[in-house]
Amino acid sequence: GQNIDQPTEMTATEGAIVQINCTYQTSGFNGLFWYQQHAGEAPTFLSYNVLDGLEEKGRFSSFLSRSKGYSYLLLKELQMKDSASYLCAPDGDNYGQNFVFGPGTRLSVLP
Amino acid sequence: DAGVIQSPRHEVTEMGQEVTLRCKPISGHDYLFWYRQTMMRGLELLIYFNNNVPIDDSGMPEDRFSAKMPNASFSTLKIQPSEPRDSAVYFCASSLSGTALNEQFFGPGTRLTVL
Numbered sequence: 001g002q003n004i005d006q007p008t009e010m011t012a013t014e015g016a017i018v019q020i021n022c023t024y025q026t027s028g029f030n031g032l033f034w035y036q037q038h039a040g041e042a043p044t045f046l047s048y049n050v051l052d053g054l055e056e057k058g059r060f061s062s063f064l065s066r067s068k069g070y071s072y073l074l075l076k077e078l079q080m081k082d083s084a085s086y087l088c089a090p091d092g093d094n095y096g097q098n099f100v101f102g103p104g105t106r107l108s109v110l111p
Numbered sequence: 112d113a114g115v116i117q118s119p120r121h122e123v124t125e126m127g128q129e130v131t132l133r134c135k136p137i138s139g140h141d142y143l144f145w146y147r148q149t150m151m152r153g154l155e156l157l158i159y160f161n162n163n164v165p166i167d168d169s170g171m172p173e174d175r176f177s178a179k180m181p182n183a184s185f186s187t188l189k190i191q192p193s194e195p196r197d198s199a200v201y202f203c204a205s206s207l208s209g210t211a212l213n214e215q216f217f218g219p220g221t222r223l224t225v226l
Contacts, residue, residue, distance in 0.1 A: 033214075042202055042217035043154070087154065091213065099213075101154040 004102035006088060011108045012078055020073045020105045026092030033089040033099060034062050034073045043087060043101075046073070075107075083109045115218035117203050123224045129191040132221045135184055136205030144215060145178055145188050146202040154202070160186065161208070193225045 003025040012018040024032070031050040035043040049055055049064035049071065061074040073086055085106045091099040116135040124130055136143045144159040158168040163180045171178070175194070180186040190197055200222050204215040 042219055044217070045214045048214065100156065103153045 004088065004090065004100065006086075006102045006105045008103070009106045009108070011110060014078055014080060014109055014111050016078050017074065017076050018078060018107065020075070020086050020107065022071045022073075022088035022102055024069050024071070024088070024090045024102070026069075026090045026100075028092045029066065030091040032062075032064055032071050033091060034071075035087045035089065035101070036084050037087060037104070038084045046086075048091075078109045080109050080111065083107060115203055115205055115216055117201075117218035117221050119221060120219060121222045121224075123226065124193055125226050126194055127192045128225075129189065130193045130197075130223060130225075132188040132201050132203075132223070134186045134188070134203030134218060136186070136203070137207075137216055138184065140205035140207045140216075141183075142206040142208060142213075142215075143180060143186050144204040144206075145186070146204065146217075147199045148202060148220075149199045157188070190223075193223075195225045198223055198225050 005023045031048055033048050034046040036046050037043040046060060047062040049062050052064055052066055054061055054063045059076045064071045071088055075082055085104040087104045088102045089099045115137055118133045122130060141162050145157040146154050147157055148154045155170055157170045158178045159166055160180045163183060176190055178188045200220045202217050202220045204217045206213055206215045
């Protein structure tokens, strides 16, 4: 089975930095996805980590520690449009195609 | 490419009626997924297909739900009979195997309301 934990809600100010944590327990592990979902829209891909460490992609970075079952998404220079839910999804299936989404963290960016 | 296409975008029906949701995956993608999203349960995987063959349907809630993929460019999710607790947003997603990144591309979703 899989157990995924994320904070339910977070609030931050425009221009600030925010870190969204995700802890997970899975029977297998290939990598971990982060998806962004704006209200009323479909999830869209942000990042995929396979190896331990930090991967940076513009204002967004994602970190993974396989041994600790821990990941975080780091958002810098927050903008109003970053207000959304952020879903972590460990890829724990042997086929590498079936991954379970976490409950999501709803981020509100305030002016 | 137009991306994953779903229809209808909104569906309102009465309890007991049959509901059919439709999905057209991205051309060339060999995996297709059906998800359901509610406030209470989040985003749940219902079933997924590989090359039109169902691989894992353990997420399908009960026998009232069925999914088919008659060809590589079309899939349906059917609920018969529908119940108010089936009200949710249903997403279809597709992906391409054989790459290091198994990114899934989601359709816009179908918002189902069962009265």
